[in-house]
Amino acid sequence: MEYVSTRGGMQAQPFSAILLEGLARDGGLTVPAAYPKLTGPALAALRPLDYRGLAFALLSLFADDIPPAELRTLVDRTYTASTFGSDEITPLLTLEPGVLLLRASNGPTLAFKDIAMQLLGNLFEHALDRGQRDLNILGATSGDTGSSAEYAMRGKRGIRVFMLSPKDRMSPFQTAQMYSLTDPNIFNIAIDGVFDDCQDIVKAVAADAAFKRDMRIGTVNSINWARVAAQIVYYFKAYFAVTKRDGEPVSFAVPSGNFGNILAGHVARRMGLPIRRLILATNENDVLDEFVRSGRYRVRSPDETLQTSSPSMDISKASNFERFVFDLADRDAAKVRELWARVERDGGFDVGGTPLEARLRESGFVSGRSTHADRIATIQAVADNYRIVVDPHTADGIKVGLENRENGVPLICIETALPAKFAATIREALGREAARPAAYVGIEALPQRYAVLPPDVAAVKSYIAARAA
Numbered sequence: 001m002e003y004v005s006t007r008g009g010m011q012a013q014p015f016s017a018i019l020l021e022g023l024a025r026d027g028g029l030t031v032p033a034a035y036p037k038l039t040g041p042a043l044a045a046l047r048p049l050d051y052r053g054l055a056f057a058l059l060s061l062f063a064d065d066i067p068p069a070e071l072r073t074l075v076d077r078t079y080t081a082s083t084f085g086s087d088e089i090t091p092l093l094t095l096e097p098g099v100l101l102l103r104a105s106n107g108p109t110l111a112f113k114d115i116a117m118q119l120l121g122n123l124f125e126h127a128l129d130r131g132q133r134d135l136n137i138l139g140a141t142s143g144d145t146g147s148s149a150e151y152a153m154r155g156k157r158g159i160r161v162f163m164l165s166p167k168d169r170m171s172p173f174q175t176a177q178m179y180s181l182t183d184p185n186i187f188n189i190a191i192d193g194v195f196d197d198c199q200d201i202v203k204a205v206a207a208d209a210a211f212k213r214d215m216r217i218g219t220v221n222s223i224n225w226a227r228v229a230a231q232i233v234y235y236f237k238a239y240f241a242v243t244k245r246d247g248e249p250v251s252f253a254v255p256s257g258n259f260g261n262i263l264a265g266h267v268a269r270r271m272g273l274p275i276r277r278l279i280l281a282t283n284e285n286d287v288l289d290e291f292v293r294s295g296r297y298r299v300r301s302p303d304e305t306l307q308t309s310s311p312s313m314d315i316s317k318a319s320n321f322e323r324f325v326f327d328l329a330d331r332d333a334a335k336v337r338e339l340w341a342r343v344e345r346d347g348g349f350d351v352g353g354t355p356l357e358a359r360l361r362e363s364g365f366v367s368g369r370s371t372h373a374d375r376i377a378t379i380q381a382v383a384d385n386y387r388i389v390v391d392p393h394t395a396d397g398i399k400v401g402l403e404n405r406e407n408g409v410p411l412i413c414i415e416t417a418l419p420a421k422f423a424a425t426i427r428e429a430l431g432r433e434a435a436r437p438a439a440y441v442g443i444e445a446l447p448q449r450y451a452v453l454p455p456d457v458a459a460v461k462s463y464i465a466a467r468a469a
């Protein structure tokens, strides 16, 4: 499998060469030169596999330069019942006939991001074992990526994590999860700004090739292709768990922010998995909903980015989106360059009336948005009807999923976090506390360790340079 850039300016590279970053040198994102196709017997052969077997089968398509026996070991070490609560890894819960909850949030930090990040930790360690000297991970988080990355990398020899987070914009639980870590290889940096500021800084640092090389920087943001690849697995797992025969359609409802999760669903669909609809749910920050509905992509400024009660989706510039647009452009890098030049110049673009719009309509994407009031009402309705408490992001997905449900097509709603992470919203909706795993009781009272920096690339660079040696 070779990887190319969405902007066409990168020589084809193998998986191991793009493992440490998602950004290509030309400013585009790395993508497989072509998606592997799994139809007919190839799809049928996957149906009987358990999660680890499926993960190995799918990841070997994307990471084909890791020797199979080593990849198998990495996968087996990652997807264990002790890390994810059960050998199912992502079990399905039937809410009612035809409506299912894919429980992808039973990893160490109680969000679906652990599925990919735990694998990434082991892939990085593997890369270090094979000769890389040490590695400085730089990331930005709106709340869940940071803790997920830190729990995956803490204590790993040769790896340091520098994680930028928007100051005072995460839930108290999320904040405590990150800032209470005392491992010497973990550096939390609170940025005086919003998530998009953090993400822009990471992009700017990664664009400085000399700094990146000298500091041995790798990234773990959702633009990291290995994360997308790891997330493809649970779409297949859920498909086989819900259907009896290959070819039966299912739809997925996906609470979306940076477009990583639903991009994995898109890739699974392109690989041949019979996904009918990919139902994209946003919160009040509805850039992506607007695009799917109208073909108009209009980035918002940081001041237009609202702080909501589903904070992990408070994103106005979804970094993985360019990979989707690359496919909509029929993989024409020149077209992607032109569109992103328009983003720079005019703050967005409109694909209305072009072939991209036609492909958008064929992509299975539909969308909707969910507000705070919707979120509260959905958490209440789900608790009343199904006796289960869902987190605010999952509620956004369920709300929009149910609106776009079709007769005879199972609807799989992805649970992207556990409610314990967002206690205040659960209290508001249900008047009681969300259940919390024992390991997290009292976490907010622990001492916290973090640095505060302005939203300034130079300040972040010098912070890293002083500690990365």
Ligand SMILES: *Cc1c(COP(=O)(O)O)cnc(C)c1O
Pocket (backbone or CB within 6 Å): 111, 112, 113, 144, 145, 222, 255, 256, 257, 258, 259, 260, 261, 262, 312, 313, 393, 394, 416, 417
């Ligand atoms: C990260 C996250 C999302 C958004 O996922 P993307 O891959 O960024 O679209 C949704 N819900 C929760 C709880 C998250 O942590």
